[in-house]
Amino acid sequence: MESFRKYTSLIQPGGALIIRKGIELQPALQNGVKLYTYSQEEGDFHAENIRIGNGEIFFDYVSPLGNIPNIQLGVPVSINIENGVAAMALAQMSGLTDEEIKRGMASFRGVDRRFDFKIKNDKVVFLSDYAHHPSEIKQSILSMRALYRDKKLTAVFQPHLYTRTRDFYKDFADSLSLLDEVILVDIYPAREQPIPGVTS
Structure with a gap:
């Protein structure tokens, strides 16, 4: 360029x-x-x-x-x-x-809500991660797998935007399939109106 x-x-x-x-x-x-x-x-x-x-x-x-x-x-x-x-x-x-x-x-603790540990002890690790693109989600999950090899990984996932969910739902599914358990919550619409047929 x-x-x-x-x-x-x-x-x-x-x-x-x-x-x-x-x-x-x-x-x-x-x-x-x-x-x-x-x-x-x-x-x-x-x-x-x-x-x-x-x-x-x-x-x-x-x-x-x-x-x-x-x-x-x-x-x-x-x-x-x-x-x-x-x-x-x-x-x-x-x-x-x-x-x-x-x-x-x-x-260095990074930025709020980006691989942000909220609880970290011998029994449980809880973090907040604003990864909202399938490749970012995959990277975060793979990092957690490497860090905690013998632990069960559960994610609470809230898709961000109806259009992103519509356009990347297969990629989201592929990334989230790397987890042991997924809890889906409603889409965060931000500035968008609902799109018929597009849900978590």
Whole structure:
């Protein structure tokens, strides 16, 4: 995209661009601008030795600026490994210490209602997750499966919007079929009027 190339051409010499490895967009960098890549498992910045279980995710952060072992994710959902790698790369380039980065990653709680733990103890884990697209729902369920391998997974699912439910009902069913039990509640209409024949 031309807008991406134009935007990246504004980075001044001595600056840097951190881009997700494998992205098809090509930056237009001035001489003297460093280009770094990141991703979950490869790139200049990446994670190794990923450990998922008992409700936690740990990994070792690999960086050309210095590796940091045993990073704990405060929001233990798999997609946050890659997000965390990108955040740590920026933090490292901004001069934060390894300990500051580790503390920040472990204490980060994310945004309200996005893989948001409300109860977390030995008997029950209850979280609120605003995932409202089938692929987001699937990612959240797979993360919970990895975190709590031997636990029964039950979800209370409220579809958001009649049109989204109509358009993606098969994909919702596929994603929700990964659960042990699903409790469906009425569609949250937001700004929409009901569509005949479209229900939970």
